[in-house]
Amino acid sequence: MDSVQIVNxxxxxxxxxxxxxxHKEIDEIEVLYNIQFPPDLKEFLTFALPISDGFVNWIDKSKENIESITDRLNWPLEGIVFDIEHNEFWMKDWGKKPSSLKDAVNIATMYYNKAPKLIPLYSHRYIPSTPFEKGNPIMSVHQSDIIYYGENLFSYFLVEFNFKDYDHIDFENIKRISFWGDIINLWDDGEE
Structure with missing residues (x-):
């Protein structure tokens, strides 16, 4: 499925x-927010820009909108920090959880900063910026409760907007994304 079919x-x-x-606007947006749109998202956004409620208004350069997008970019880390503080969240790969909240947040932030940056699409759905290739999965992010919401950009739109001809996610063929996939697997495996 291509951008024309999805927009229709x-x-x-x-x-x-x-x-x-x-392409100039894309470049400016990527510099402004220190992000890089993966190729399929870039292709889609150059074809048509969704402006309905819930979508990111990338073209609006007002102070309020820039703050809103910045908040959405920071939201995944804020959610992880919230769960560390209030819900005992901790990844085994991070080592023993420090008794100090400040130290725990510093460790989590260090790992988060090495992870592929998540770019908001719609509501609390995100696409990872890397690997810089087509077909990255879409994730629903609510604190550390992170799940796959589409195996790629176009299948995500079909699932999100309830198209009857496409009502499933092919979990077997989802590209693994470092850090984020580990959090998803944590919940899938019933661990914490």
């Missing part, structure tokens, strides 16, 4: 679009 399907579901971003 999403339009049927009431999603509103405006003209896609130019």
């Amino acid at each position: 399907k999403l339009t049927e579901k009431g999603v509103k679009f405006t003209t896609g971003l130019t």
Whole structure:
């Protein structure tokens, strides 16, 4: 499925679009937010920019919108920190959990900063920026409760917007993403 088909399907579901971003606008956005759109997201956003509620308004350069996008970019770390403080969350790979909250947050932040950056798409759905290739999975992120919500960008839209011809996620073929996949596996394995 390509961008034309997805935009047509999403339009049927009431999603509103405006003209896609130019390559210059994409470059400016990536610099402003210190992100890199993966190729399939970049292709989609240059074709058409979704502007309905819940979607990121990448073109709006108002102070309020820049703050909103920055908040959404920081939200995954804030959720992990919240769960460390309030819900005993800790990854075994991080070593023994320090008794000091400050030390625990510093360790988690160090690992988070090495992880692929998550780029917000819609609501609390994110796509990892790396690997820098097509087909990265979409994740639903709510604190450390992170699950796959699509094996790639286009299948995600079909699942998110309830298309009857596509109502499943092919979990067997989801690309593994470092750090984020470990958190997902933590919950899948019933560990913590």
